[in-house]
Amino acid sequence: MLKFILKKIALMIPMLLVISLIVFLGLRATGVDPITYMVSMEVQAQSPELVEELRESLGLNDPLLVQYVRWLGDLVRGDLGYSFEGQKIADIIAVRLPYTLELSGYALLFSSIIGIAIGIVSAIRQNGVVDYIGRVFAVLGQAVPQFLVGILLIQLFSIKLGWFPAANRVDPNATNAFVDAFLHLFLPVATLTIGMVAVLMRYARNTMLDVLNSDYIKTARSKGIPEWKVYLKHGFRNAMKPVLIILMFRIPGLIGGSVVIETVFSYPGIGLTMTNSIVSNDYPTVMVITLIIAAVMLICSFMVDVLNALLDPRVRLGE
Amino acid sequence: MSEVTNVSIKEQNKSAASSLLKKNIRKFLRNKLAVLGLVIVVGMVAACVACAIAGVDYATPDLTNMKSAPGNGHLFGTDTIGRDLFARVMFGGCYSIFIGVFCSVVSGIIGAVLGAIAGYFGGKADMVLVRISELFQTFPQLVLVMMLVAILGTRGMVNILLIFVFTGWMTTFRMVRNEFLSLKGETYVKVCEAFGMSRSNIMFKQILPNVMTPIIVSTTTNVAVYILQEASLSFIGLGIQDSTPTWGNILNAAKSVAVVTNQWWIWVFPGLAITLFVLAINFLGDGLRDVLDAKQQ
Amino acid sequence: MDNREIILDVENLNTSFISDRKEVKIVKNVSFQLKRGSALAVVGESGCGKSVTMNSIMRFLGSNARVKADKIQYNALRDGKVTEYRLESIKKPHGPEMRALRGPEMSMVFQDPMSSLNPVYKVGDQVAEGLLQHNKGMTKKQAREKVLEMFRKLGIPDPEERIDCYPHQFSGGMKQRVVIAIAMICNPELIICDEPTTALDVTIQAQIMELLKEMQVKDGKSIILITHNMGLVAEMADEVCVMYMGRVVEFGSLEDVFDRTSHPYTQALLRSVPVLGLADGQKLETIPGATPNPADLKGGCEFADRCPFCTDACRARDIPMFELSPGHRVRCLKYQEFPEVL
Numbered sequence: 001m002l003k004f005i006l007k008k009i010a011l012m013i014p015m016l017l018v019i020s021l022i023v024f025l026g027l028r029a030t031g032v033d034p035i036t037y038m039v040s041m042e043v044q045a046q047s048p049e050l051v052e053e054l055r056e057s058l059g060l061n062d063p064l065l066v067q068y069v070r071w072l073g074d075l076v077r078g079d080l081g082y083s084f085e086g087q088k089i090a091d092i093i094a095v096r097l098p099y100t101l102e103l104s105g106y107a108l109l110f111s112s113i114i115g116i117a118i119g120i121v122s123a124i125r126q127n128g129v130v131d132y133i134g135r136v137f138a139v140l141g142q143a144v145p146q147f148l149v150g151i152l153l154i155q156l157f158s159i160k161l162g163w164f165p166a167a168n169r170v171d172p173n174a175t176n177a178f179v180d181a182f183l184h185l186f187l188p189v190a191t192l193t194i195g196m197v198a199v200l201m202r203y204a205r206n207t208m209l210d211v212l213n214s215d216y217i218k219t220a221r222s223k224g225i226p227e228w229k230v231y232l233k234h235g236f237r238n239a240m241k242p243v244l245i246i247l248m249f250r251i252p253g254l255i256g257g258s259v260v261i262e263t264v265f266s267y268p269g270i271g272l273t274m275t276n277s278i279v280s281n282d283y284p285t286v287m288v289i290t291l292i293i294a295a296v297m298l299i300c301s302f303m304v305d306v307l308n309a310l311l312d313p314r315v316r317l318g319e
Numbered sequence: 320m321s322e323v324t325n326v327s328i329k330e331q332n333k334s335a336a337s338s339l340l341k342k343n344i345r346k347f348l349r350n351k352l353a354v355l356g357l358v359i360v361v362g363m364v365a366a367c368v369a370c371a372i373a374g375v376d377y378a379t380p381d382l383t384n385m386k387s388a389p390g391n392g393h394l395f396g397t398d399t400i401g402r403d404l405f406a407r408v409m410f411g412g413c414y415s416i417f418i419g420v421f422c423s424v425v426s427g428i429i430g431a432v433l434g435a436i437a438g439y440f441g442g443k444a445d446m447v448l449v450r451i452s453e454l455f456q457t458f459p460q461l462v463l464v465m466m467l468v469a470i471l472g473t474r475g476m477v478n479i480l481l482i483f484v485f486t487g488w489m490t491t492f493r494m495v496r497n498e499f500l501s502l503k504g505e506t507y508v509k510v511c512e513a514f515g516m517s518r519s520n521i522m523f524k525q526i527l528p529n530v531m532t533p534i535i536v537s538t539t540t541n542v543a544v545y546i547l548q549e550a551s552l553s554f555i556g557l558g559i560q561d562s563t564p565t566w567g568n569i570l571n572a573a574k575s576v577a578v579v580t581n582q583w584w585i586w587v588f589p590g591l592a593i594t595l596f597v598l599a600i601n602f603l604g605d606g607l608r609d610v611l612d613a614k615q616q
Numbered sequence: 617m618d619n620r621e622i623i624l625d626v627e628n629l630n631t632s633f634i635s636d637r638k639e640v641k642i643v644k645n646v647s648f649q650l651k652r653g654s655a656l657a658v659v660g661e662s663g664c665g666k667s668v669t670m671n672s673i674m675r676f677l678g679s680n681a682r683v684k685a686d687k688i689q690y691n692a693l694r695d696g697k698v699t700e701y702r703l704e705s706i707k708k709p710h711g712p713e714m715r716a717l718r719g720p721e722m723s724m725v726f727q728d729p730m731s732s733l734n735p736v737y738k739v740g741d742q743v744a745e746g747l748l749q750h751n752k753g754m755t756k757k758q759a760r761e762k763v764l765e766m767f768r769k770l771g772i773p774d775p776e777e778r779i780d781c782y783p784h785q786f787s788g789g790m791k792q793r794v795v796i797a798i799a800m801i802c803n804p805e806l807i808i809c810d811e812p813t814t815a816l817d818v819t820i821q822a823q824i825m826e827l828l829k830e831m832q833v834k835d836g837k838s839i840i841l842i843t844h845n846m847g848l849v850a851e852m853a854d855e856v857c858v859m860y861m862g863r864v865v866e867f868g869s870l871e872d873v874f875d876r877t878s879h880p881y882t883q884a885l886l887r888s889v890p891v892l893g894l895a896d897g898q899k900l901e902t903i904p905g906a907t908p909n910p911a912d913l914k915g916g917c918e919f920a921d922r923c924p925f926c927t928d929a930c931r932a933r934d935i936p937m938f939e940l941s942p943g944h945r946v947r948c949l950k951y952q953e954f955p956e957v958l
Contacts, residue, residue, distance in 0.1 A: 015450075019458060026463075126679070143543070143598040145550045148590050151573050159580060166576070215731040218676055219798060223746030224718035227710050234734050252456060256551075263555045263574075275555050290458075297457040313736060313782040349636075 008305055012298045019294045020075075020287075024068045027283040075291075084282040092273060093288065100269035102181075104258045106189045108251070111196030116243060118197070119204025123212060124231055134201055141198025146257055150191040150264035157187060167266035188265045192257055196250060203246045208239045241311050248304035252297055346610045353606020359599035363592070367412035375406040396584040398572060408588050411564040414476070416542075416596070418549050418565070422483035423541035429484065430491025431534055435522050437492070438499025445496070452489040476559050479552070483545050491537055498530045532611040540604035543597040550593055566593045619691040619698045623806055623838045624650040624673070627687035627958065631665075631672045634680045640911045642668045644862045647958050650806070650855075652693065655832050655839040657853035659846065659885070661907055665862035666842045667727075670808045674724055675709035692721055692805065719746045722806040723799035728815045729791035733783035739794045740779035743767075747801050766797045770827060789820035796827065807831070808840045813848070825852060846889045850874060855943075858882045861910065861918035864937075868944035878946040880923045917948070925950060 055061055062070075074081060080089040122131035158166035164187050165171065171180050211217065212235055220234040259271030266272070270289055277285040347353055379402070395404035437448040463482050502508065503526065511521045546566070552558040553567030554574070561568055566589045572578050573586035631643035643665045650656050658666045672683045688703040701721075706713045726732040734742060743766065744759040751759075760779070767775035770793045783791060792812060799807055809828060813821035829852060831837045841852055849856055849870075856873040858866040858881065866879040877883050887901040905922040916931035917923070923930070929949055937945045938954040945957055 015454060015457065018454060022458070139598060139601060140594075142601060143594045145547050145554075145567075145570070145590070145593055147551060147554045148570065148573075148586070148593075151579055151586065154576070155579055159576070215726055215728060216734040218724075218726060219732045219742075219795065220734065220745075221676060221710060222674070222718055222724045223749060223798065224715040224720070224802075225745060225749045226715065230710075237736055238734065260551045260555055275557070278557060294457045301453075301457075311736065314784050 008302050023287050023290045080288050081284045083285040089288050096270045096273050104254050107192035111193045115197040115200030116204045119201045120208050122205045123208035138198045138202045146195045147260050147264050153187050188261050204243050207242045211235050211239045248301050251300045343610045350606045352602045356599040356602030367409050370409035371413045395588045407564040407569050408592050411566045411569050414565040415546050419542040419546040422545040423538050426484045426487040427491050427538040430488035431495050434492040434495025438496040439522050452492050502526050536604050536608045543600040622649050623652040625689040629685040631668050632682050642862050646864050648857050653836045654854040655852050656855045657841045657849040658857045660859035664859045666859050719802040720750050721804050723804045725799045725809040725812045727811040729795050732795050738780050743797045743801050750802050788816050806838045810842045865947045872944040879948050880925050881919045
């Protein structure tokens, strides 16, 4: 088991290196010149020697690969560099990353619980009320664009009813931090959750149906054990694995979704930062955020691998 | 003599195939939602294409009629700068549907071919392809968009097509690869190999037809996925340039709270168009799955 | 015969499945009695409804199945006293009444040992589960001892070690022994074996059958064996029930069915069994034609299209059962002079 985990971790590092190299080269290939963001046009025109000096001192004239290694070295030492606006990227990340983790973490948590629960109930009571409502919800939830759901929620709950704020994460005048967090998080989390539940529910239902049709469920019933045990102990435990895997495959979608949702709710997370940096060509920031997102995804897929192994003796004992 | 039996067997096969086709069509027609989906898809495509051919004017602003509600000459009303919304939704449909269909077909083909190669040959080729697919999986799409936008210098349609194909082939790839992994152990494949059939022949003529059903179904439903993706990208302002109408671009106007509150028609009509089309595609995909899935027959 | 001698009494069992809003009859008017301590073989081609019959009795069928019967009576004999259970009147297929019977009274061994065991639990725990369910107050340690005892009895080598293994670490034959252990652990009276050896090697097959025979002879268990292997029938069965397209076409003692074979289908079935030392030039016979689709059956004898003795009368109406001698019943118009029975 330990060997399995170490092997998985060892595989993550080259992946991150390759991604960082692609991002670095790709963004440098865009030809955006950082100098233009540091020195005004007039200065550039008046004293090209000065600009050249600056270029040299920043190492911008070195071969790309050398620059890459230098950037990576700084990164490893914890120096994330500066954005084109002159802020320390580390500071931006420190404030905004937790916000996004909060948002997508809660969405993942709630959508897993709700989606799997509804999916399993609809599989057990196939063609029952829950199954029927669930199916309609799943079909609609997958068809309406997520940002539109967000817009509708804002329209209804913040503008018409005024229950929740329509934007931001922190209200400077708030007295209770917990209530403030709840109010700001509720709508964006709900929007993301709706989209995820629609997908998960259907998948959990179909997986559970497959499992319930298998022979070992019949064996379990032939022992005379109660139905809830048949469903949970024998059914759910086996359905868990494919559901977890689909959960992993949805995480990129969730992160992509939070980028869009952060725009809708002007939620100051890492996704909104990323969108803004992309629009303003602020590539040092983009590079760091890309790496963070990639790392988060790798960690998620790693965790699912480990969970998968824990749940399936064939994987656990096979290697 | 042998020729006679040959012909009759061929004809038998033909009639068997045609009766299977008939049976499948009957089965499809019995699935009401799937038929509804097909009707909506065909209807919307026809309407959009007809409008595009008729050349309705989607670009010229009617300056006297900005932000006007549906009615008086504008079926769906006009947008923030007075362009006719009906024409924009119809033209937008052409672009959005084209993006969806093109990307899902091309990425489906790429995924199927690479998946077939990885699954059939296994070993190094498989390992490299799987690693590449994992790489794409972890790579944020938005960054690719930005890179391409910057490299190509425009926010054109080509970027979007390239990016979606680039980042979208992995699902089909993984599915086809897994199917191939299990199918290549089947006896009939061994028989083909023993007959000395060429590898490409075995891969594409013998094994691939067994995997066609999931490929067709996922290609169909992927059309919806890409349309939604394009809408999201355009909504956050990183899609195709604003002058080209797509459903996502039209919805971009809904970023402003004032528009959402006061000019409902600007976001309701394109929103409805996307929802309806995606819904119909999903119904169609489910129906196809039911009809084509050999396991259920 | 009274309830002491008869363990299972089935009368007029009809099972149909709803598919595409159409009702397809799979099992039609099946009646039979199983004597306590004897082995009944149910034979027939695949798709003839033999498995569905047994699953209807155990109430294992899904919600798209409709089971109707005049009588499915199970007579439990405990401490010299007979308790009658009318299974057809139990409403919930997986409710408490049915569950109390599954395990301690009747159990089932399934066809494919590969998929009959839950892949994520240790085999020992899977066997002990039924035991702990039906014996409240039993500790896990006691259950483990019982399981070990059962493993030894069933000839599983190294039981102390194997009990903590997962199904994928077992061979097919060993898995089937585990499945039998699950079925046997609560010491049931009736064991239904649904093609228990079809998925296994021939040598393993013989071992498993020996095991079952031993349980019947030594422990006095009643066994229903579903199979299409006539060789196994000859070795195992006291009585034979031949089914075709959802109907019992011939029922009788092993001698009745094998030596005084009466139904044309049974005759054809027996002729198509390969025999060692088949003379040169002597061809193995096959039954002409294919089994019809149960959805498009017309009235009359289901075997008519493939039967060499078919007459117009055969297609006119459903064929009743005729009793040739006590206990030997045949569903064929060739025997019209004999008395009609259910």
